[in-house]
Amino acid sequence: MSARVVRRDVVVARLDDLRERERIVVDVEGTELGVYFYADEVRAWYNVCPHQGGPVCQGKMMPRTVQLVRGEGGLKSGGPGFHPTDRNIVCPWHGFEFDVLTGKHPADHSVGLRPVPVRVDGDDIVVTI
Ligand code: FES
Secondary structure, three states, X not given: OOOOOOXXXXXXXXXXXXXXXXXXXXXXXXXXXXXXXXXXXXXXXXXXXXXXXXXXXXXXXXXXXXXXEEOHHHOEEEEEEEEEEEEEEEOOOOOOEEEOXXXXXXXXXXXXXXXXXXXXXXXXXXXXX
């Protein structure tokens, strides 16, 4: 006999509440999840950083840092700046960053957050665990 994985849907928030707060961390039967609303999209990630297991979803959401360029042909540094739309989750333990919508590390796309299936059902945010 083989083992069977049983999944179920859990309502974790109201859409309006998530819109307002942009990020919530919820505990679903001992499993912590971060649920995000950004750019009209909803995402959910396990609250475990792929670096050393830190509570990544409790980190700040910040604009992605970019290197600005200036001068003819854009060959001179314009100093650090921020991307106008991309947002990263910054892990509070060591500062690793992850795109809030893709979960990927900006420099190494083989590293990323573990997604949780999530959907909007009417006014409810529903995760499948
Ligand atoms: S545990 Fe997240 S950056 Fe190290």
